[in-house]
Amino acid sequence: MAGNGNENTDGEFSFSAAAARDALPRITTEKGAKSPTSADVCHDDTASRVNFQTIDELHSLQKKRSAPTTPLKEGGGVVMGTSGPTTPVSGETMLQSVSASLASLTRETGPKLIRGDPTSAAKVAHVPQTPTSLPAADVSDSALKFTHVLHNLSPAELYEQAIKYEKGSFVTSTGALATLSGAKTGRSPKDKRVVKDETTESELWWGKGSPNIEMDEQTFLVNRERAVDYLNSLDKVFVNDQYLNWDPENRIKVRIVSARAYHSLFMHNMCIRPTPEELENFGTPDFTIFNAGKFPCNRYTHYMTSSTSVDINLGRREMVILGTQYAGEMKKGLFGVMHYLMPKRKILSLHSGCNMGKDGDVALFFGLSGTGKTTLSTDHNRYLIGDDEHCWSETGVSNIEGGCYAKCIDLSREKEPDIWNAIKFGTVLENVVFDEHTREVDYTDKSVTENTRAAYPIEYIPNSKIPCVGPHPKNVILLACDAFGVLPPISKLNLAQTMYHFISGYTALVAGTEEGVKEPRATFSACFGAAFIMLHPTKYAAMLAEKMQAQGATGWLVNTGWSGGSYGSGSRIKLAYTRKIIDAIHSGSLLNATYQKTEIFGLEIPNEVEGVPSEILEPMNAWEDKEAYTDTLLKLAGLFRNNFETFTSHTIGDDGKLTEEILAAGPNF
Ligand SMILES: Nc1ncnc2c1ncn2[C@@H]1O[C@H](COP(=O)(O)OP(=O)(O)O)[C@@H](O)[C@H]1O
Ligand SMILES: C=C(OP(=O)(O)O)C(=O)O
Ligand SMILES: [Ca+2]
Ligand SMILES: [Mn+2]
Numbered sequence: 001m002a003g004n005g006n007e008n009t010d011g012e013f014s015f016s017a018a019a020a021r022d023a024l025p026r027i028t029t030e031k032g033a034k035s036p037t038s039a040d041v042c043h044d045d046t047a048s049r050v051n052f053q054t055i056d057e058l059h060s061l062q063k064k065r066s067a068p069t070t071p072l073k074e075g076g077g078v079v080m081g082t083s084g085p086t087t088p089v090s091g092e093t094m095l096q097s098v099s100a101s102l103a104s105l106t107r108e109t110g111p112k113l114i115r116g117d118p119t120s121a122a123k124v125a126h127v128p129q130t131p132t133s134l135p136a137a138d139v140s141d142s143a144l145k146f147t148h149v150l151h152n153l154s155p156a157e158l159y160e161q162a163i164k165y166e167k168g169s170f171v172t173s174t175g176a177l178a179t180l181s182g183a184k185t186g187r188s189p190k191d192k193r194v195v196k197d198e199t200t201e202s203e204l205w206w207g208k209g210s211p212n213i214e215m216d217e218q219t220f221l222v223n224r225e226r227a228v229d230y231l232n233s234l235d236k237v238f239v240n241d242q243y244l245n246w247d248p249e250n251r252i253k254v255r256i257v258s259a260r261a262y263h264s265l266f267m268h269n270m271c272i273r274p275t276p277e278e279l280e281n282f283g284t285p286d287f288t289i290f291n292a293g294k295f296p297c298n299r300y301t302h303y304m305t306s307s308t309s310v311d312i313n314l315g316r317r318e319m320v321i322l323g324t325q326y327a328g329e330m331k332k333g334l335f336g337v338m339h340y341l342m343p344k345r346k347i348l349s350l351h352s353g354c355n356m357g358k359d360g361d362v363a364l365f366f367g368l369s370g371t372g373k374t375t376l377s378t379d380h381n382r383y384l385i386g387d388d389e390h391c392w393s394e395t396g397v398s399n400i401e402g403g404c405y406a407k408c409i410d411l412s413r414e415k416e417p418d419i420w421n422a423i424k425f426g427t428v429l430e431n432v433v434f435d436e437h438t439r440e441v442d443y444t445d446k447s448v449t450e451n452t453r454a455a456y457p458i459e460y461i462p463n464s465k466i467p468c469v470g471p472h473p474k475n476v477i478l479l480a481c482d483a484f485g486v487l488p489p490i491s492k493l494n495l496a497q498t499m500y501h502f503i504s505g506y507t508a509l510v511a512g513t514e515e516g517v518k519e520p521r522a523t524f525s526a527c528f529g530a531a532f533i534m535l536h537p538t539k540y541a542a543m544l545a546e547k548m549q550a551q552g553a554t555g556w557l558v559n560t561g562w563s564g565g566s567y568g569s570g571s572r573i574k575l576a577y578t579r580k581i582i583d584a585i586h587s588g589s590l591l592n593a594t595y596q597k598t599e600i601f602g603l604e605i606p607n608e609v610e611g612v613p614s615e616i617l618e619p620m621n622a623w624e625d626k627e628a629y630t631d632t633l634l635k636l637a638g639l640f641r642n643n644f645e646t647f648t649s650h651t652i653g654d655d656g657k658l659t660e661e662i663l664a665a666g667p668n669f
Pocket of ligand 1 (some may be wrong): 373
């Protein structure tokens with residue numbers, strides 16, 4: 001429109017007389033513009049004088065300087081060791097700090113770092129350098145090359161980097177950045193390694209059931225050097241300096257060094273974003289991730305069993321990622337670190353969602369992947385504190401992260417409007433399929449993976465609670481997606497039962513994408529997050545028991561899985577019903593309901609929940625084949641009993657009595 005005509009005083013568009021005469025639409029940009037002369041025909045700019053002489057100068061006007069993320073010097077940059085008078089101190093400090101992070105541990109030479117995009121720093125080699133006096137033996141070609149550091153780029157800058165340089169990056173119709181995570185579309189828990197040293201040997205949980213597969217310090221350093229050398233060999237690396245934990249007293253500074261803009265934007269969204277002032281004074285990070293992405297580990301290295309390795313070294317406060325580009329490894333890796341650091345400060349780390357009602361009542365949502373933490377904590381009637389990782393301290397709860405990571409498979413605007421609307425500019429959309437032309441995403445399409453994901457800053461949820469902290473929880477909701485269909489949709493738990501189910505960490509999902517998998521597969525994952533805990537599960541359980549007792553919090557078990565039969569014959573409980581159940585927990589109305597106790601598991605089932613058909617509340621009612629129900633229930637009870645065997649010899653907390661009660665809170669048959 002605007003390109004074809006000009007606006008009259010009455011607001012309508014019309015072509016000027018000149019357009020008719022020259023058969024060329026002409027735009028009049030100023031009132032009372034002079035009539036065209038022959039010189040004007042191809043030169044429409046009758047507006048005020050321009051302040052550029054060339055196209056390059058015009059382009060240079062487009063961008064305003066905005067410290068601290070944009071390059072400090074156009075066409076140049078700041079090279080390590082050149083501290084000329086024009087070099088801002090903050091940029092230099094940042095580069096020195098990054099240089100220290102990226103330095104080789106065996107060679108004395110760190111990489112030569114330059115701030116900013118290599119494409120805008122072509123003349124860098126001509127920047128005079130202070131001669132460095134290094135032992136000749138230490139000089140290698142890798143120490144002579146420059147690596148550009150793209151430090152805390154903005155989402156817009158990261159979009160451009162991703163779209164220009166990373167295959168499979170596109171803008172979707174709603175403005176999200178669609179990316180591909182490569183061969184790995186989920187986490188690789190079997191490739192996780194934790195350094196066993198004198199301290200961690202006695203502190204951490206090792207052995208049967210533990211997620212901590214050991215590696216030694218030397219092997220860690222081999223992998224670290226491999227990742228660092230790879231990153232230093234690139235023209236540019238992305239560096240994020242960010243925070244974890246909204247509790248200001250227990251905030252952790254993290255640095256993420258990665259090879260891809262996708263990874264940088266993901267962590268920008270998922271961690272807490274520092275203000276420009278906080279970034280200026282960031283200093284030395286408390287923990288650093290070296291993410292070499294697709295660059296594999298060497299399979300001949302001791303302790304390696306595949307070309308993927310995710311290595312945590314608590315002593316060095318470092319993590320190395322080789323051979324996987326799945327971004328979730330970074331967020332969950334840091335979560336593991338928090339599961340080590342926080343209990344040392346008597347703070348409980350939780351794999352749970354968390355939200356708060358208008359009256360300040362806080363609820364936690366524990367559960368394994370796919371059980372509904374993100375979906376159910378994102379509730380239009382409540383304030384979202386976080387969807388996945390929290391801390392519970394002496395003062396209350398705090399989110400560890402600054403963003404959410406929602407599953408997108410079958411996402412619909414009707415059922416999950418807040419998540420739907422969060423998928424906009426700035427959001428990373430992993431592994432989704434979209435229309436080539438309209439760029440509209442088909443959320444039902446599993447062609448790339450079933451585990452499609454959206455990562456967005458928490459403030460993209462309209463009723464998020466910023467800062468993401470809240471008072472002590474009133475309700476502790478344990479989510480299980482029971483594909484056997486025998487657990488009640490809702491039951492009230494006493495403290496011992498809550499602990500029993502917390503330590504068990506049960507869910508059973510059906511692997512929809514795997515050929516031939518028809519039977520539900522039970523998973524037991526201690527503390528609903530065995531893949532991330534560092535200490536023995538009973539340590540976290542004891543802390544949870546103590547806190548729930550002190551605060552008088554109520555435990556609930558919610559089955560978000562099947563009803564009326566196992567997977568195949570029954571059906572998944574409608575999300576709308578589960579939401580009604582959750583509403584009744586929040587409102588307190590369920591506390592006043594009448595209950596009946598189930599056989600075997602001894603769970604208290606309410607007789608009525610507003611908005612939920614009463615027939616489905618007692619699972620046996622919903623099954624046509626009662627015998628099949630009992631068989632399935634007994635089968636599940638057996639799986640629970642087997643799983644709990646590893647814990648029977650442990651004391652939970654100092655209270656022998658509680659341990660006895662917890663053991664008795666399991667199934668009886
Ligand atoms: N009754 C239900 N309760 C919760 N989620 C359900 C239910 N029925 C279907 N779902 C779907 O299950 C998935 C739960 O995943 P999500 O909330 O991301 O789990 P988590 O955050 O625990 O990994 C979502 O895709 C959601 O739409
Ligand atoms: C990112 C994850 O979290 P969740 O599935 O619990 O949302 C994960 O487990 O990899
Ligand atoms: Ca998870
Ligand atoms: Mn989640």
